[in-house]
Amino acid sequence: MTAAPGAEPSPDTLTALFDILKTFNKTGAVLTPGTRFSEDLNFDSLVVMEFVAVVEDRFDISVPLNILPDIATVNHLALAVDRIVAENS
Amino acid sequence: MQPAVSSEIPHLTPTPSDTPGRPKRLADFATLTEALDYAGGADTGFNFYSARGGLEKVLPFRELAGQAKSTALRLSAAGLTPGERVALLAATDPEFLILFFACQYAGLIPVPMPLPTAFGRREAYIDQIKGQMSSSGARMALGPAEFLPFVREAATGVDLALIGTLADVTALPEGKGDLHPGGPGDLSYIQYSSGSTRFPTGVMVTHASLMANCFAMNKHGVKNSVGDRAVSWLPYFHDMGLVGFMLGGVTSQSSIDYLSTEDFARRPLTWLKLISDNKATLSYAPSFGYELCARRVATMSDLGFDLSSWRAAGIGGEMIKPGVMRAFAEAFKPYGFSDKAFNASYGLAEAVLAVSFSPGGKGMQVDTVDKDALEDHRAEPVAEGQGREFVACGSILPDHTGEIRDEKGGVLGARRVGRLFIAGPSIMQGYFNNPDATAECLKDGWLDTGDLAYWMPIDGQDELVIVGRAKDMMIINGRNVWPQDIEWTVEHIPGLKSGDSAAILLADPSGVERPTILVQCRPSDPVERERLAADVRARVQEQVGIVCDVVLVPARSLPKTTSGKLARGRARSMYIAGDIRAVGVGSES
Numbered sequence: 001m002t003a004a005p006g007a008e009p010s011p012d013t014l015t016a017l018f019d020i021l022k023t024f025n026k027t028g029a030v031l032t033p034g035t036r037f038s039e040d041l042n043f044d045s046l047v048v049m050e051f052v053a054v055v056e057d058r059f060d061i062s063v064p065l066n067i068l069p070d071i072a073t074v075n076h077l078a079l080a081v082d083r084i085v086a087e088n089s
Numbered sequence: 090m091q092p093a094v095s096s097e098i099p100h101l102t103p104t105p106s107d108t109p110g111r112p113k114r115l116a117d118f119a120t121l122t123e124a125l126d127y128a129g130g131a132d133t134g135f136n137f138y139s140a141r142g143g144l145e146k147v148l149p150f151r152e153l154a155g156q157a158k159s160t161a162l163r164l165s166a167a168g169l170t171p172g173e174r175v176a177l178l179a180a181t182d183p184e185f186l187i188l189f190f191a192c193q194y195a196g197l198i199p200v201p202m203p204l205p206t207a208f209g210r211r212e213a214y215i216d217q218i219k220g221q222m223s224s225s226g227a228r229m230a231l232g233p234a235e236f237l238p239f240v241r242e243a244a245t246g247v248d249l250a251l252i253g254t255l256a257d258v259t260a261l262p263e264g265k266g267d268l269h270p271g272g273p274g275d276l277s278y279i280q281y282s283s284g285s286t287r288f289p290t291g292v293m294v295t296h297a298s299l300m301a302n303c304f305a306m307n308k309h310g311v312k313n314s315v316g317d318r319a320v321s322w323l324p325y326f327h328d329m330g331l332v333g334f335m336l337g338g339v340t341s342q343s344s345i346d347y348l349s350t351e352d353f354a355r356r357p358l359t360w361l362k363l364i365s366d367n368k369a370t371l372s373y374a375p376s377f378g379y380e381l382c383a384r385r386v387a388t389m390s391d392l393g394f395d396l397s398s399w400r401a402a403g404i405g406g407e408m409i410k411p412g413v414m415r416a417f418a419e420a421f422k423p424y425g426f427s428d429k430a431f432n433a434s435y436g437l438a439e440a441v442l443a444v445s446f447s448p449g450g451k452g453m454q455v456d457t458v459d460k461d462a463l464e465d466h467r468a469e470p471v472a473e474g475q476g477r478e479f480v481a482c483g484s485i486l487p488d489h490t491g492e493i494r495d496e497k498g499g500v501l502g503a504r505r506v507g508r509l510f511i512a513g514p515s516i517m518q519g520y521f522n523n524p525d526a527t528a529e530c531l532k533d534g535w536l537d538t539g540d541l542a543y544w545m546p547i548d549g550q551d552e553l554v555i556v557g558r559a560k561d562m563m564i565i566n567g568r569n570v571w572p573q574d575i576e577w578t579v580e581h582i583p584g585l586k587s588g589d590s591a592a593i594l595l596a597d598p599s600g601v602e603r604p605t606i607l608v609q610c611r612p613s614d615p616v617e618r619e620r621l622a623a624d625v626r627a628r629v630q631e632q633v634g635i636v637c638d639v640v641l642v643p644a645r646s647l648p649k650t651t652s653g654k655l656a657r658g659r660a661r662s663m664y665i666a667g668d669i670r671a672v673g674v675g676s677e678s
Contacts, residue, residue: 037209038208038210038627038630038631038634039627039631042630042636044565050355056355064235065204065206068206069205069208069210071208076209077208
């Protein structure tokens with residue numbers, strides 16, 4: 001796995017995120033790597049944290065607060081998850 | 090529950106709840122430094138826990154006082170002089186507390202700033218902290234290393250002597266100077282919790298008003314006594330978190346067990362685990378905190394909690410939702426929680442924090458009133474289920490006075506709805522460097538709270554019942570949101586201009602208020618209209634961080650004041666009355 005910017009996230013990570021997002025997808029948005037949390041999925045700050053908790057449990061990681069402002073899409077999150085998983089191993 | 094994680098340090102012990110042989114003093118101090126000097130002689134203090142409830146850091150008041158003093162000398166040696174402001178990123182950690190109290194001992198004025206909590210809102214966050222730093226004229230900005238890149242970005246154009254961490258300050262020489270603690274009339278801190286992003290208003294709090302409020306709150310509000318211990322997850326950049334359960338703890342030498350706000354949001358049940366594990370007696374939250382727990386517990390098997398020690402389950406910070414509180418009480422009754430512990434209170438940062446407190450031990454006093462009479466400013470009681478429910482927030486604290494006034498300034502009696510004004514020693518000095526905003530809400534010693542309220546007679550006492558905002562501020566999931574910020578965002582969408590939108594709150598059939606934006610729409614093509622509505626919703630989501638309903642209305646339909654400003658209140662009543670109608674396509678989220 002790589003943490004280089006512009007890299008593709010692991011397909012497994014994307015699949016797992018799409019799976020988690022199913023229960024959070026209240027707007028019925030079509031889920032793609034480009035799906036935006038706030039604009040397409042209507043995430044407010046409470047839902048964000050609830051969602052982050054599920055992602056942390058699934059990947060057994062801790063997502064630091066300071067990366068949230070730079071995560072706009074599912075793809076951004078998948079890359080961040082890959083990076084954190086790689087750092088932990 | 091999950092097994093303990095490895096980062097937990099097994100030999101740490103939390104501070105005890107009391108110090109045998111040392112009398113508990115309830116905020117009868119002249120200044121905050123005097124309060125910490127006294128607390129520094131006790132065994133009590135602050136404890137910080139992980140998301141799973143493991144103890145990670147302990148900061149006894151003794152150690153806090155010592156570290157704050159040596160840090161204060163370094164801040165002074167670095168050239169900061171009494172009265173200057175220091176912006177502090179308010180993470181729930183010992184470093185924030187050491188810096189906050191170092192400012193007190195150096196006579197500097199800390200300005201707690203928020204942390205980011207949303208996906209992809211970098212720009213909005215930078216704008217917010219930039220506004221607070223430039224409005225307060227901060228000379229330094231300090232906080233955890235991981236957030237400093239945001240501060241550096243936001244600090245362009247702000248003249249800061251240092252952007253760094255506590256460690257950066259500790260690395261500075263201590264110098265040969267003295268401590269310069271402020272006197273009762275000096276400012277203790279400036280709080281931006283209630284201001285808009287675009288037009289920030291910093292509440293100026295003196296030591297004297299802080300002590301007056303901590304005294305009233307500890308003595309008459311929570312009736313703090315030997316054996317009391319608090320748990321909190323409320324952020325330090327909000328008045329409930331900063332005063333309610335940080336300064337309130339220091340001034341009463343009470344131990345507090347902390348869970349960070351973001352960990353609470355991720356794992357809300359850890360809040361209750363800490364209460365159970367530490368036999369805590371006091372803990373406060375807005376309604377949504379209770380709601381998150383009730384929602385989460387539904388999916389859990391036996392948690393093994395014992396919540397019977399929790400004698401004051403405080404509710405404040407936003408309109409109290411009785412249904413949510415009942416659901417919480419029901420869900421946690423098997424764990425020893427009693428609904429008699431609910432303690433409703435009312436307050437605002439402009440009065441330091443607390444204004445009124447329920448008597449305690451009696452649970453929520455719910456008042457059901459007629460909806461039509463309410464529109465006519467009367468709170469007429471009706472049978473349960475036949476009207477809108479409100480929760481009484483107790484009587485005004487001793488040494489303070491409240492008046493509910495009609496639009497002409499006449500003082501109203503029981504069950505008449507009007508605007509709440511308060512006076513007393515807790516009232517702020519004003520908004521920092523903002524005489525216009527100050528003059529708007531401070532008149533003849535009275536603070537215009539901007540809240541609509543009525544008096545409900547209970548057992549011979551008039552208790553305060555808040556029914557909504559007269560001012561424009563919206564409180565959404567505990568966050569203060571200003572309609573001006575929403576409208577500013579909307580009106581920067583191509584094709585829209587200033588005055589084209591009105592952000593209002595509309596109650597849905599269950600009485601829950603939803604943020605709604607009325608947008609003047611020029612296109613007649615349904616597809617274009619649909620796109621406009623979607624754009625508005627997306628931009629508000631991205632920039633302001635709230636989910637709102639969008640209603641498109643005809644061009645030139647929103648009312649203006651004589652000076653050409655948007656008449657927001659009138660727009661709302663006209664829309665409710667059907668005098669402004671939605672055009673063809675709007676979208677309800």
